[in-house]
Amino acid sequence: xxxxxxxxxxxxxxxxxxxxxxxxxxxxxxxxxxxxxxxxxxxxxxxxxxxxxxxxxxxxxxxxxxxxxxxxxxxxxxxxxxxxxxxxxxxxxxxxxxxxxxxxxxxxxxxxxxxxxxxxxxxxxxxxxxxxxxxxxxxxxxxxxxxxxxxxxxxxxxxxxxxxxxxxxxxxxxxxxxxxxxxxxxxxxxxxxxxxxxxxxxxxxxxxxxxxxxxxxxxxxxxxxxxxxxxxxxxxxxxxxxxxxxxxxxxxxxxxxxxxxxxxxxxxxxxxxxxxxxxxxxxxxxxxxxxxxxxx
Numbered sequence: 326x327x328x329x330x331x332x333x334x335x336x337x338x339x340x341x342x343x344x345x346x347x348x349x350x351x352x353x354x355x356x357x358x359x360x361x362x363x364x365x366x367x368x369x370x371x372x373x374x375x376x377x378x379x380x381x382x383x384x385x386x387x388x389x390x391x392x393x394x395x396x397x398x399x400x401x402x403x404x405x406x407x408x409x410x411x412x413x414x415x416x417x418x419x420x421x422x423x424x425x426x427x428x429x430x431x432x433x434x435x436x437x438x439x440x441x442x443x444x445x446x447x448x449x450x451x452x453x454x455x456x457x458x459x460x461x462x463x464x465x466x467x468x469x470x471x472x473x474x475x476x477x478x479x480x481x482x483x484x485x486x487x488x489x490x491x492x493x494x495x496x497x498x499x500x501x502x503x504x505x506x507x508x509x510x511x512x513x514x515x516x517x518x519x520x521x522x523x524x525x526x527x528x529x530x531x532x533x534x535x536x537x538x539x540x541x542x543x544x545x546x547x548x549x550x551x552x553x554x555x556x557x558x559x560x561x562x563x564x565x566x567x568x569x570x571x572x573x574x575x576x577x578x579x580x581x582x583x584x585x586x587x588x589x590x591x592x593x594x595x596x597x598x599x600x601x602x603x604x605x606x607x608x609x610x611x612x613x614x615x616x617x618x619x620x621x
Contacts, residue, residue: 326427326606327518328445332437333452334483335473336459336466338496338503342452343433345507350515351429354422356415356436363414364388372410394476404479412440420445427603429518438481438489447609450510451490453483458497516621517612519578522602525588526554526569533570536591545584546574547618577615578603 329351333339340355347353363369370388374381381392397407419432423445432446442449454462463473487493492510496503523546527533530551537549554571557564576584581601588599607615615621 326423327429327514327612328423328447329429329431329514330437330442330446330449331431331433331452332435332449332486332490333494334454334459335435335468335476336463337452337454338462338494339433339435339452341500341503342450342494342496342507343431345504346429346431346511346514349508349511351431351511352422352425354419354430354432356419356432356434359415359418360411363411363418364390366414369410369414376406398476398478401479408436408440416443419443427519427605429515436480438486439479442489447612448491448514449489450492450494451486452494452496453487454496513616513621516577516579517616520604520607520612520615521576521578521581522604523574523576523581523584523588524571524600524602525592525597526556526571527597528569528593530570532591532593533572536588537572537574539591540574540584540587543583543587544619545580545587546576547615548575549573575615577619577621579621580619 331339331343331346333342343351343353343355365387370382370386373388373393377393377396381389381396383389393407397403419434420443422432423430432443434440437446437449459473460470463469468476494503494506494510496506525536527536530553533551537546537551540546541549550573552571554569555566556569557566559565574584585599585601589597
Protein backbone atom coordinates (compact mmCIF):
# COMPACT_ATOMS: atom_id res chain seq x y z
CA UNK A 326 0.00 0.00 0.00
CA UNK A 327 1.15 3.51 -0.82
CA UNK A 328 -0.35 6.44 1.08
CA UNK A 329 -0.29 9.90 -0.47
CA UNK A 330 -1.09 13.10 1.39
CA UNK A 331 -2.65 15.49 -1.13
CA UNK A 332 -2.80 19.14 -0.16
CA UNK A 333 -2.88 22.54 -1.83
CA UNK A 334 -3.93 26.16 -1.76
CA UNK A 335 -7.60 27.20 -1.81
CA UNK A 336 -8.70 27.16 -5.44
CA UNK A 337 -5.53 25.46 -6.68
CA UNK A 338 -7.44 22.38 -7.84
CA UNK A 339 -6.60 19.68 -5.30
CA UNK A 340 -10.13 18.23 -5.40
CA UNK A 341 -9.89 17.98 -9.19
CA UNK A 342 -6.54 16.22 -8.82
CA UNK A 343 -7.97 13.74 -6.31
CA UNK A 344 -10.93 13.07 -8.64
CA UNK A 345 -8.58 12.36 -11.55
CA UNK A 346 -6.47 10.02 -9.40
CA UNK A 347 -9.62 8.24 -8.25
CA UNK A 348 -10.60 7.60 -11.86
CA UNK A 349 -7.17 6.01 -12.36
CA UNK A 350 -7.83 3.54 -9.56
CA UNK A 351 -6.75 5.28 -6.37
CA UNK A 352 -8.87 5.14 -3.23
CA UNK A 353 -9.53 8.75 -2.18
CA UNK A 354 -10.28 9.88 1.37
CA UNK A 355 -11.45 13.51 1.64
CA UNK A 356 -10.74 15.20 4.99
CA UNK A 357 -13.33 17.90 4.25
CA UNK A 358 -16.07 15.27 3.91
CA UNK A 359 -15.01 13.79 7.22
CA UNK A 360 -15.15 17.26 8.81
CA UNK A 361 -18.71 17.76 7.55
CA UNK A 362 -19.70 14.46 9.14
CA UNK A 363 -18.02 15.38 12.43
CA UNK A 364 -19.98 18.65 12.53
CA UNK A 365 -23.17 16.59 12.84
CA UNK A 366 -22.06 15.02 16.14
CA UNK A 367 -24.02 16.35 19.13
CA UNK A 368 -20.93 16.77 21.33
CA UNK A 369 -19.19 18.86 18.65
CA UNK A 370 -22.26 21.04 18.07
CA UNK A 371 -22.63 21.54 21.82
CA UNK A 372 -18.97 22.52 22.30
CA UNK A 373 -19.03 25.01 19.40
CA UNK A 374 -22.35 26.62 20.36
CA UNK A 375 -21.23 26.94 23.96
CA UNK A 376 -18.14 28.86 22.80
CA UNK A 377 -19.66 30.96 20.01
CA UNK A 378 -23.36 31.09 20.78
CA UNK A 379 -26.50 29.72 19.15
CA UNK A 380 -26.16 31.98 16.11
CA UNK A 381 -23.81 29.39 14.56
CA UNK A 382 -26.83 27.07 14.24
CA UNK A 383 -29.75 27.10 11.82
CA UNK A 384 -33.39 26.56 12.79
CA UNK A 385 -32.78 22.79 12.93
CA UNK A 386 -29.73 23.15 15.20
CA UNK A 387 -27.33 22.31 12.40
CA UNK A 388 -23.98 24.04 12.05
CA UNK A 389 -23.78 27.00 9.66
CA UNK A 390 -20.28 26.68 8.17
CA UNK A 391 -20.05 30.30 6.98
CA UNK A 392 -20.87 31.58 10.48
CA UNK A 393 -18.27 29.28 12.03
CA UNK A 394 -15.76 30.60 9.49
CA UNK A 395 -16.53 34.17 10.52
CA UNK A 396 -15.84 33.24 14.14
CA UNK A 397 -12.69 31.20 13.61
CA UNK A 398 -10.79 32.86 10.77
CA UNK A 399 -10.67 36.35 12.29
CA UNK A 400 -8.85 35.34 15.45
CA UNK A 401 -5.85 33.05 15.83
CA UNK A 402 -6.98 31.85 19.27
CA UNK A 403 -10.38 30.84 17.92
CA UNK A 404 -8.79 29.22 14.89
CA UNK A 405 -6.51 27.10 17.07
CA UNK A 406 -9.44 26.15 19.31
CA UNK A 407 -11.41 25.02 16.25
CA UNK A 408 -8.50 22.89 15.05
CA UNK A 409 -8.16 21.28 18.48
CA UNK A 410 -11.89 20.54 18.51
CA UNK A 411 -12.09 18.94 15.07
CA UNK A 412 -8.63 17.62 14.18
CA UNK A 413 -8.37 14.66 16.62
CA UNK A 414 -11.65 13.19 15.36
CA UNK A 415 -10.58 13.71 11.75
CA UNK A 416 -7.36 11.80 12.40
CA UNK A 417 -9.25 8.90 13.98
CA UNK A 418 -11.55 8.60 10.96
CA UNK A 419 -8.69 8.85 8.45
CA UNK A 420 -6.72 6.15 10.25
CA UNK A 421 -9.74 3.86 9.99
CA UNK A 422 -9.56 4.32 6.21
CA UNK A 423 -6.01 2.92 6.18
CA UNK A 424 -7.30 -0.61 6.64
CA UNK A 425 -8.30 -2.73 3.69
CA UNK A 426 -6.72 -3.78 0.44
CA UNK A 427 -3.30 -2.83 -0.85
CA UNK A 428 -2.95 -0.22 -3.54
CA UNK A 429 -2.82 3.55 -3.85
CA UNK A 430 -4.63 5.57 -1.20
CA UNK A 431 -4.87 9.35 -1.51
CA UNK A 432 -5.81 11.41 1.54
CA UNK A 433 -6.92 14.90 0.56
CA UNK A 434 -5.92 17.01 3.58
CA UNK A 435 -6.13 20.81 3.07
CA UNK A 436 -4.23 21.59 6.31
CA UNK A 437 -1.71 18.76 6.06
CA UNK A 438 1.32 20.89 6.85
CA UNK A 439 -0.40 23.16 9.34
CA UNK A 440 -1.69 20.35 11.58
CA UNK A 441 1.38 18.18 10.99
CA UNK A 442 1.94 15.43 8.43
CA UNK A 443 0.64 12.09 9.80
CA UNK A 444 3.34 9.47 10.24
CA UNK A 445 1.43 7.09 7.98
CA UNK A 446 1.68 9.40 4.93
CA UNK A 447 4.43 8.10 2.63
CA UNK A 448 4.64 10.97 0.14
CA UNK A 449 3.13 14.45 -0.18
CA UNK A 450 1.70 15.95 -3.37
CA UNK A 451 1.13 19.70 -3.25
CA UNK A 452 -1.18 21.43 -5.75
CA UNK A 453 -0.59 25.12 -6.33
CA UNK A 454 -1.53 27.85 -8.78
CA UNK A 455 -0.93 31.55 -9.30
CA UNK A 456 -2.92 34.03 -7.25
CA UNK A 457 -4.72 35.19 -10.40
CA UNK A 458 -5.81 31.68 -11.37
CA UNK A 459 -6.98 30.86 -7.87
CA UNK A 460 -8.90 34.13 -7.58
CA UNK A 461 -10.91 33.37 -10.73
CA UNK A 462 -11.79 29.88 -9.52
CA UNK A 463 -12.66 31.03 -6.01
CA UNK A 464 -14.99 33.77 -7.30
CA UNK A 465 -17.02 31.06 -9.02
CA UNK A 466 -17.36 29.42 -5.60
CA UNK A 467 -18.44 32.70 -4.02
CA UNK A 468 -15.16 33.45 -2.27
CA UNK A 469 -13.63 36.86 -2.90
CA UNK A 470 -10.02 37.83 -2.18
CA UNK A 471 -10.91 39.12 1.30
CA UNK A 472 -12.51 35.79 2.26
CA UNK A 473 -9.53 33.85 0.91
CA UNK A 474 -7.06 36.09 2.75
CA UNK A 475 -8.92 35.41 6.01
CA UNK A 476 -8.86 31.67 5.46
CA UNK A 477 -5.17 31.62 4.50
CA UNK A 478 -3.80 34.05 7.07
CA UNK A 479 -2.78 31.24 9.46
CA UNK A 480 -1.40 28.95 6.77
CA UNK A 481 2.23 28.34 5.86
CA UNK A 482 3.63 30.21 2.82
CA UNK A 483 3.37 28.41 -0.50
CA UNK A 484 7.14 28.36 -1.07
CA UNK A 485 7.68 26.68 2.27
CA UNK A 486 5.08 24.02 1.49
CA UNK A 487 6.68 23.34 -1.88
CA UNK A 488 9.97 22.54 -0.16
CA UNK A 489 8.20 20.14 2.19
CA UNK A 490 6.51 18.21 -0.64
CA UNK A 491 7.68 15.27 -2.72
CA UNK A 492 5.82 16.35 -5.87
CA UNK A 493 4.39 19.74 -6.80
CA UNK A 494 1.63 20.15 -9.42
CA UNK A 495 1.43 23.63 -10.92
CA UNK A 496 -2.16 24.19 -12.06
CA UNK A 497 -2.21 27.48 -13.99
CA UNK A 498 -3.45 26.01 -17.26
CA UNK A 499 -6.64 24.36 -18.47
CA UNK A 500 -8.15 21.03 -17.40
CA UNK A 501 -6.42 19.11 -20.19
CA UNK A 502 -3.03 20.38 -19.08
CA UNK A 503 -3.79 19.36 -15.49
CA UNK A 504 -5.04 15.96 -16.61
CA UNK A 505 -1.76 15.27 -18.43
CA UNK A 506 0.26 16.12 -15.32
CA UNK A 507 -1.94 13.99 -13.08
CA UNK A 508 -1.90 11.07 -15.53
CA UNK A 509 1.91 11.04 -15.50
CA UNK A 510 2.16 11.27 -11.72
CA UNK A 511 -0.71 8.85 -11.15
CA UNK A 512 0.90 6.26 -13.43
CA UNK A 513 4.10 6.45 -11.38
CA UNK A 514 2.30 6.29 -8.02
CA UNK A 515 0.23 3.29 -9.08
CA UNK A 516 3.42 1.45 -10.03
CA UNK A 517 5.05 2.28 -6.70
CA UNK A 518 1.90 1.16 -4.85
CA UNK A 519 2.45 -2.48 -5.78
CA UNK A 520 5.88 -3.72 -4.61
CA UNK A 521 6.45 -7.48 -4.79
CA UNK A 522 8.89 -10.17 -3.73
CA UNK A 523 9.38 -13.01 -6.21
CA UNK A 524 11.01 -16.23 -5.03
CA UNK A 525 12.12 -19.46 -6.68
CA UNK A 526 14.28 -22.39 -5.61
CA UNK A 527 17.11 -23.73 -7.78
CA UNK A 528 19.13 -26.94 -7.89
CA UNK A 529 22.46 -25.24 -7.15
CA UNK A 530 24.11 -22.01 -6.11
CA UNK A 531 25.52 -21.26 -9.57
CA UNK A 532 22.09 -21.49 -11.18
CA UNK A 533 20.61 -19.26 -8.48
CA UNK A 534 23.33 -16.67 -9.04
CA UNK A 535 22.86 -16.75 -12.82
CA UNK A 536 19.11 -16.19 -12.53
CA UNK A 537 19.63 -13.37 -10.04
CA UNK A 538 22.23 -11.62 -12.20
CA UNK A 539 20.11 -11.90 -15.34
CA UNK A 540 17.10 -10.34 -13.61
CA UNK A 541 19.18 -7.54 -12.08
CA UNK A 542 21.03 -6.76 -15.31
CA UNK A 543 17.73 -6.53 -17.22
CA UNK A 544 16.41 -4.17 -14.50
CA UNK A 545 13.53 -6.51 -13.78
CA UNK A 546 14.42 -6.59 -10.09
CA UNK A 547 16.40 -4.21 -7.92
CA UNK A 548 17.93 -6.71 -5.51
CA UNK A 549 18.29 -10.48 -5.12
CA UNK A 550 18.89 -12.39 -1.92
CA UNK A 551 20.34 -15.90 -2.31
CA UNK A 552 20.51 -18.46 0.45
CA UNK A 553 20.60 -22.25 0.89
CA UNK A 554 17.35 -24.06 1.62
CA UNK A 555 16.42 -27.59 2.58
CA UNK A 556 13.37 -28.69 0.60
CA UNK A 557 11.11 -31.62 1.39
CA UNK A 558 8.54 -32.20 -1.31
CA UNK A 559 6.46 -34.84 -3.10
CA UNK A 560 7.60 -35.72 -6.61
CA UNK A 561 6.20 -38.66 -8.63
CA UNK A 562 4.79 -40.30 -5.48
CA UNK A 563 8.14 -40.05 -3.68
CA UNK A 564 9.01 -37.79 -0.75
CA UNK A 565 12.20 -36.00 -1.70
CA UNK A 566 14.59 -34.32 0.74
CA UNK A 567 17.19 -32.15 -1.02
CA UNK A 568 19.42 -29.15 -0.61
CA UNK A 569 18.40 -26.28 -2.88
CA UNK A 570 19.16 -22.58 -3.25
CA UNK A 571 16.44 -19.97 -3.01
CA UNK A 572 16.45 -16.66 -4.88
CA UNK A 573 14.27 -13.81 -3.56
CA UNK A 574 13.89 -10.84 -5.91
CA UNK A 575 12.66 -7.36 -4.88
CA UNK A 576 10.66 -5.67 -7.64
CA UNK A 577 7.38 -4.02 -8.64
CA UNK A 578 4.22 -5.56 -10.04
CA UNK A 579 4.74 -3.71 -13.33
CA UNK A 580 7.91 -5.77 -13.91
CA UNK A 581 6.37 -9.13 -13.02
CA UNK A 582 5.69 -10.62 -16.45
CA UNK A 583 9.14 -10.09 -18.01
CA UNK A 584 10.67 -11.10 -14.67
CA UNK A 585 8.69 -14.34 -14.64
CA UNK A 586 9.61 -15.02 -18.28
CA UNK A 587 13.33 -14.56 -17.57
CA UNK A 588 13.25 -16.93 -14.60
CA UNK A 589 11.52 -19.62 -16.66
CA UNK A 590 14.02 -19.25 -19.51
CA UNK A 591 17.05 -19.54 -17.22
CA UNK A 592 15.75 -22.28 -14.91
CA UNK A 593 16.80 -25.92 -15.36
CA UNK A 594 13.77 -27.51 -13.68
CA UNK A 595 10.87 -28.85 -15.73
CA UNK A 596 8.52 -27.50 -13.06
CA UNK A 597 10.06 -24.56 -11.22
CA UNK A 598 7.85 -23.09 -8.52
CA UNK A 599 7.74 -19.30 -8.82
CA UNK A 600 6.01 -17.53 -5.95
CA UNK A 601 4.89 -13.89 -6.06
CA UNK A 602 4.43 -12.19 -2.70
CA UNK A 603 2.53 -8.85 -2.72
CA UNK A 604 4.06 -6.59 -0.09
CA UNK A 605 1.76 -4.66 2.22
CA UNK A 606 4.17 -1.77 2.65
CA UNK A 607 7.70 -0.68 1.70
CA UNK A 608 9.36 2.37 3.22
CA UNK A 609 9.33 5.45 0.93
CA UNK A 610 13.11 5.72 0.47
CA UNK A 611 13.25 2.10 -0.63
CA UNK A 612 10.42 2.71 -3.10
CA UNK A 613 12.32 5.62 -4.62
CA UNK A 614 15.37 3.36 -4.85
CA UNK A 615 13.27 0.73 -6.66
CA UNK A 616 11.98 3.45 -8.98
CA UNK A 617 15.49 4.57 -9.87
CA UNK A 618 17.01 1.12 -10.30
CA UNK A 619 14.14 -0.25 -12.37
CA UNK A 620 13.96 2.87 -14.53
CA UNK A 621 10.31 3.57 -13.75
